[in-house]
Amino acid sequence: MTTTPTFETHTIEDYRGPVFGETIYGANVLRDISAAFTDVVGGRAGDYEKVLIRGRNAALKEMSERAKQLGANAVIGIRFDYSTVGRSMLMICSSGTAVIANPRTPDISP
Numbered sequence: 001m002t003t004t005p006t007f008e009t010h011t012i013e014d015y016r017g018p019v020f021g022e023t024i025y026g027a028n029v030l031r032d033i034s035a036a037f038t039d040v041v042g043g044r045a046g047d048y049e050k051v052l053i054r055g056r057n058a059a060l061k062e063m064s065e066r067a068k069q070l071g072a073n074a075v076i077g078i079r080f081d082y083s084t085v086g087r088s089m090l091m092i093c094s095s096g097t098a099v100i101a102n103p104r105t106p107d108i109s110p
Contacts, residue, residue, distance in 0.1 A: 001064065001075045001096070010101040016070040021063030021094040023055045024085060055092040056080060063094045072098035 006012065059080070067075050078096040085091050 003078045005077050011104050012099045012101050014100040016072040016098040019063050019066040019098045021059035023058040024091045025051050025055050026089050059092045059094040067098035070098045074099050074101040
């Protein structure tokens with residue numbers, strides 16, 4: 001999986017199409033209170049960061065599974081979108097192109 005449109009060490013043999021992964025996480029009341037406190041005093045909102053990381057990993061896993069269903073062994077051009085749904089839900093979407101990529105054989109000509 002890569003955010004770049006190609007692999008330097010692999011040749012893309014076939015494009016299988018776009019793939020997506022979506023997750024939606026709710027922010028609970030305790031997290032909201034903690035984030036509000038952090039907003040007042042400054043600093044990082046660690047609880048929300050953990051939710052973002054967990055959500056991003058879940059979206060990547062879902063996208064990878066969908067690529068496998070298409071017979072792909074790699075995903076290129078990965079990007080993420082984050083948005084809120086309602087008042088306290090966070091939506092994380094990943095997208096990319098499912099491909100079949102094979103390792104390049106090294107050129108050993110004299």
